[in-house]
Amino acid sequence: MTAIDWMAVAETFSQQARFCAASPSSVAILQGCAAALAGPHVLRDILIEAHDLTRAAAVPLRVLGAVHRVALDGRAPELAQLLPSCGGIANASRVWAATEDVLKTETRFIASYLARAPQTNEVGRSAALLGGFLTIATETKLPLRLLEIGASAGLNLSWDRYRVTTPSFVWGTPESGVDLPCDCTGAAPPLNAGVNVIERTGCDLAPIDLASTEDRRRMESYIWADQVDRLDRMRAAVATARRLGVLVDRADARDWLARKLAIPAPGAATVIFHSIMWQYLLPDTATAIDRAIRAAGERATSDAPIAWLAMEPPGRDPGMPELALTLWPGGERRALAHAHFHGAWVKWAN
Ligand SMILES: C[S@@+](CC[C@H](N)C(=O)[O-])C[C@H]1O[C@@H](n2cnc3c(N)ncnc32)[C@H](O)[C@@H]1O
Incomplete structure (x- = not known):
């Protein structure tokens, strides 16, 4: 030894x-x-x-x-x-x-x-992802089919049930048990978009099972003990996800996405999204996922569009995450915002 x-x-x-x-x-x-x-x-x-x-x-x-x-x-x-x-x-x-x-x-x-790696799911990221979802809903005028890769517990799949409170606008209903304070600057996203989520599913290599007391408590344990607000909103988001019956499959994103994208979804916008997970992918897996999404994008029609929404640090740079959207037909990549890792602030592109 x-x-x-x-x-x-x-x-x-x-x-x-x-x-x-x-x-x-x-x-x-x-x-x-x-x-x-x-x-x-x-x-x-x-x-x-x-x-x-x-x-x-x-x-x-x-x-x-x-x-x-x-x-x-x-x-x-x-x-x-x-x-x-x-x-x-x-x-x-x-x-x-x-x-x-x-x-x-x-x-x-x-x-x-210590045997298990820390596993978290940061619901504050929904404050940034919100702008991408609203842009997709506005531009496609279709219901949304959400596919999240690296979803962890899947808490960001319930983004439309949360309330985002910023100095310039409030989005969401007062009844939402999950309030995400966010210091937003720049041009606000299209707040009046009609949002109708018809499917919310995710995958993760090591999903957190929200039905398991052990898994829930473990996820809480990785929140720092002084961050009571973060803990409270995670607990409220867990209750929301359990009410909605959000499911996260145990699967590698590459295989899972290939299966999901093979199912046609006319009359809905298929939204592939992820936050702070790309850096964990093996290079081959990242390349395969990139190719699969682009291939699905090439097949997209205005009745069955494909959106790729990513909240990730740009490149291998550990700098602040960028929120980027690519929407097909068309397929032009747009940087919508930069954001704090936990969604504490979002700078929308003008
Ligand atoms: C830092 S966590 C982020 C979780 C969540 N997206 C969030 O923003 O809170 C990264 C997640 O990616 C998952 N992951 C890493 N590689 C993966 C893969 N090849 N397929 C599916 N999930 C993966 C991990 O298990 C982990 O839950």
């Missing part, structure tokens, strides 16, 4: 702490972990069992999620009383001591929790 470079592992925790600056409790836990790894510590015993300690495995986020999960499950009352997500009062200065106790008492649970 090769020796573990604990200083390098500690550095991944320190780096993640810098990325989590918006969450003081996460910073405290991650910095505590980084310091603990300098010598013998229960955290080392836990991490020795992890198969992959490289940066790509995002082990610090796995540890953060595991510790949060114990608190959410009610098995760490002292830690929970310091975490807003668990009804506690934020107190970052005491979080690490309480976390260390959790690492000692829940060693086995935490070690096993």
Whole structure:
């Protein structure tokens, strides 16, 4: 067995702490972990069992999620009383001591929790995707058939049931349990589009099963403990998706899309959409999906148009995501907006 470079592992925790600056409790836990790894510590015993300690495995986020999960499950009352997500009062200065106790008492649970990669579904992205859907509905004047690839739990498939509140407009109904505040600038999307979603389905390699308490709680555990608003809106979106019966198939996007695009859908606009997933595709898969969508686009008619809506960082650049729409017949790609990763702001192109 090769020796573990604990200083390098500690550095991944320190780096993640810098990325989590918006969450003081996460910073405290991650910095505590980084310091603990300098010598013998229960955290080392836990991490020795992890198969992959490289940066790509995002082990610090796995540890953060595991510790949060114990608190959410009610098995760490002292830690929970310091975490807003668990009804506690934020107190970052005491979080690490309480976390260390959790690492000692829940060693086995935490070690096993690390085996799965963090899995999230950011419903705030619907605030940006909204503009693309409204543009498609306006331009095609047809009902929408939604096909989402890399859908995770499928929460963005219910975008039309959410309310988006911006400084210049509000879209959606007051009854919506999911309110997405968004700092929008630039020309607003066509807000008066008539929207009628007739199908909403998605696929994911590792879908979150909303009927499973375990899956729902796991998804919540990866939200930072200070982000109560995010947690609340995820829970409200989960309730909406379960009411609508949204289904996400366990499938590779390449195979799933090939099957879906083989089914003709006259009288509807078929919308293939995805957010923050393209970077995870193998190059061959990305090429195959690109080709399949373009081939379907070439077959499109005004009665059966094809739309490709993507919210992704441009190229391999880690910069802010771009919202791009390609609509066939025609097939011209348009950059509609730039957006914050979680939809906190959207800059619409003028
Ligand atoms: C960062 S998550 C984004 C999830 C969701 N689109 C969102 O915006 O919240 C990326 C998702 O892509 C999925 N994924 C990666 N490669 C895939 C593939 N080849 N086919 C289907 N899903 C894939 C992952 O399982 C993961 O759920």
